[in-house]
Amino acid sequence: MKRIRKIGFTNFILLVSSLILVIVLIGFSFIMNANSASEIAHTWEVKNNIRRVSASISQMESLKLANVYTNQIKYKHAFAAAHEDYDSLMDALKVLVNDNPLQLERVLEVENRVDRNFSEFKKVKPINGMVSIEMVTQGKQEMIFVETIQSYLEEMIVSENILLEKRNQSYVVWKFIILGILALATIIVFLSLYSLINKIKPLVEELFQTKNDFEDSNRNLQTTLAELKLINAEKELEIVAKESAVKQADKLNESLLAKNQQLDHFAYVASHDLQEPLRTVTNYLEIFQEDFPERVEGEATMYFDFINSAVERMRNLISGLLSFSRIGTSGEPEGIDLNLTLSRIKDDFSAVIEEREIIIESDHLPTYNGHRIEIKQLFQNLISNAIKFTKPEVTPHIKISFDETEHYYNFHIIDNGIGIPDKDFAKVFDMFSRLHSTKDYEGQGIGLAFCKKIVELHRGNIWVTSKFGEGTSVHFTLKK
Amino acid sequence: MMKKKLKNVLLIDDSESDNFYHARKIRKMGITDNIHICYGGQEALDYLKSELEGVHPQPTLIFLDINMPGMNGWEFLQEYEKLEVAQQGEIVLTMLSNSIDQRDRTRAHEFKTVQGFYGKPLNDAYLTSILEKHFPEFI
Numbered sequence: 140m141k142r143i144r145k146i147g148f149t150n151f152i153l154l155v156s157s158l159i160l161v162i163v164l165i166g167f168s169f170i171m172n173a174n175s176a177s178e179i180a181h182t183w184e185v186k187n188n189i190r191r192v193s194a195s196i197s198q199m200e201s202l203k204l205a206n207v208y209t210n211q212i213k214y215k216h217a218f219a220a221a222h223e224d225y226d227s228l229m230d231a232l233k234v235l236v237n238d239n240p241l242q243l244e245r246v247l248e249v250e251n252r253v254d255r256n257f258s259e260f261k262k263v264k265p266i267n268g269m270v271s272i273e274m275v276t277q278g279k280q281e282m283i284f285v286e287t288i289q290s291y292l293e294e295m296i297v298s299e300n301i302l303l304e305k306r307n308q309s310y311v312v313w314k315f316i317i318l319g320i321l322a323l324a325t326i327i328v329f330l331s332l333y334s335l336i337n338k339i340k341p342l343v344e345e346l347f348q349t350k351n352d353f354e355d356s357n358r359n360l361q362t363t364l365a366e367l368k369l370i371n372a373e374k375e376l377e378i379v380a381k382e383s384a385v386k387q388a389d390k391l392n393e394s395l396l397a398k399n400q401q402l403d404h405f406a407y408v409a410s411h412d413l414q415e416p417l418r419t420v421t422n423y424l425e426i427f428q429e430d431f432p433e434r435v436e437g438e439a440t441m442y443f444d445f446i447n448s449a450v451e452r453m454r455n456l457i458s459g460l461l462s463f464s465r466i467g468t469s470g471e472p473e474g475i476d477l478n479l480t481l482s483r484i485k486d487d488f489s490a491v492i493e494e495r496e497i498i499i500e501s502d503h504l505p506t507y508n509g510h511r512i513e514i515k516q517l518f519q520n521l522i523s524n525a526i527k528f529t530k531p532e533v534t535p536h537i538k539i540s541f542d543e544t545e546h547y548y549n550f551h552i553i554d555n556g557i558g559i560p561d562k563d564f565a566k567v568f569d570m571f572s573r574l575h576s577t578k579d580y581e582g583q584g585i586g587l588a589f590c591k592k593i594v595e596l597h598r599g600n601i602w603v604t605s606k607f608g609e610g611t612s613v614h615f616t617l618k619k
Numbered sequence: 620m621m622k623k624k625l626k627n628v629l630l631i632d633d634s635e636s637d638n639f640y641h642a643r644k645i646r647k648m649g650i651t652d653n654i655h656i657c658y659g660g661q662e663a664l665d666y667l668k669s670e671l672e673g674v675h676p677q678p679t680l681i682f683l684d685i686n687m688p689g690m691n692g693w694e695f696l697q698e699y700e701k702l703e704v705a706q707q708g709e710i711v712l713t714m715l716s717n718s719i720d721q722r723d724r725t726r727a728h729e730f731k732t733v734q735g736f737y738g739k740p741l742n743d744a745y746l747t748s749i750l751e752k753h754f755p756e757f758i
Binding site: 407411412414415418419421422423426465468469 | 634636637640643717720721722739740
């Protein structure tokens with residue numbers, strides 16, 4: 140851009156100054172030429188005037204002679220009129236040659252002679268009939284006079300002719316000078332235009348190239364833009380799909396939550412209402428045994444034992460179900476020192492721990508913000524399971540290890556119990572799911588189902604790994 | 620030494636079998652000779668307001684069930700707390716419920732007349748603890 144301006148500017152200055160110079164020169168030449176033309180015209184006018192003066196003098200001379208020889212007064216009148224013409228022509232000629240002293244001198248000379256000649260004529264009395272010697276002499280003088288005047292006038296014309304020649308020449312010279320300057324100006328203009336074009340040409344080409352480049356990149360951009368728009372539209376569609384998926388998931392979650400609540404409520408109401416008839420059965424079994432002891436003997440005792448144990452089991456199942464439905468309803472989460480929780484559980488189990496010489500090792504556990512009762516139950520169930528599912532002849536060894544990741548606390552409860560077959564890893568967490576007969580291991584099959592629900596309440600995960608016959612590790616995570 | 624006996628015990632429960640069982644328990648414990656049974660809240664209120672020779676029955680101990688058709692335990696409590704002191708007497712009222720729900724327990728303690736909350740069925744240990752707490756001279 141800077142370059143273009145510089146080159147353009149220099150050229151422009153050059154061009155404009157040349158043109159100004161040319162215009163000035165042309166103007167000057169025109170003035171000179173016009174001067175020459177007017178001078179030529181002036182010269183012609185002078186020449187014409189001289190001729191007219193000469194004619195006028197000749198007329199006056201002939202009228203004078205006519206008067207002298209005829210003595211008619213009309214010639215004298217005509218002479219006077221001619222003389223007036225002559226006077227006015229002479230005045231005009233004097234004005235015309237005022238700029239030329241030589242010519243003016245000649246004019247004055249002619250005027251003197253004419254005046255002298257015709258002033259004598261006025262005095263002369265005309266003579267009738269006879270031509271005197273005096274008259275002849277006078278006639279000769281007249282001839283000389285006329286010739287002298289004519290020669291003067293002739294000289295003047297010659298001199299004017301010389302002037303005319305000179306002025307014609309100067310006129311032609313100026314004409315040529317004008318033509319020359321015009322040619323020069325044309326050449327200058329063309330040269331500057333040529334150089335300007337030469338200098339601008341690469342710039343223009345460059346501009347065109349740049350323009351083409353721009354158009355190319357523009358096209359590319361537009362292609363890219365179109366592609367982007369397409370991608371954008373796809374993305375938007377994707378987002379819409381995702382949003383609707385999220386909405387659907389939210390809806391499902393909500394309905395799931397509602398369903399879970401309904402289920403919990405159902406479990407609560409069902410177990411609550413099931414308790415009542417069951418209790419009545421228990422109550423009246425008791426009363427029957429108290430009131431009719433003589434009838435409860437022999438096989439009847441066995442029947443009563445079966446009924447009692449079935450009712451007992453039923454009560455346990457129902458109260459298990461009831462407790463299960465109550466998980467997470469006992470107040471708000473609070474900070475729990477898990478080490479303290481663990482030592483409370485050990486206290487609760489102190490009798491069996493002492494009896495079976497159980498070893499419980501634990502890492503230092505964190506303080507966790509959760510439901511106090513449920514968290515205690517979680518650890519309690521897992522430790523109780525570890526003890527329960529160890530063969531009586533084996534000393535239970537339970538290890539509780541802990542680590543943490545960014546979002547979770549991870550716990551591992553490792554025992555040396557009977558283990559779980561691979562195929563049952565998932566099944567153990569099902570409600571009322573039992574892998575063993577009541578004869579071998581007591582229970583309602585709700586312990587791990589409880590644990591799973593408690594862990595999920597705290598947005599964690601629970602799973603088992605085990606080597607069958609060697610021990611089980613229960614792993615669970617709790618969300619921070 | 621003869622134990623003193625409670626003047627009158629009122630059972631409010633819609634369940635006939637529960638009433639029979641509870642009355643039997645109480646009778647067997649020998650803490651009273653007078654057990655009155657009402658099968659609903661309204662009946663119990665009417666009974667409390669009744670007079671015999673200018674005297675209200677004023678039971679010494681009341682066992683109240685929560686889930687009852689008609690006027691339930693909670694509704695009964697609201698009406699009961701509006702009664703004249705003479706009609707309430709020196710009564711100790713305990714609730715006896717199927718419910719082991721913590722919320723019911725909390726709600727029960729909001730009534731200042733409620734002295735205890737027990738799960739059914741009434742057994743010897745419960746009865747003994749009630750007597751120890753409220754009627755030590757009757758043991």
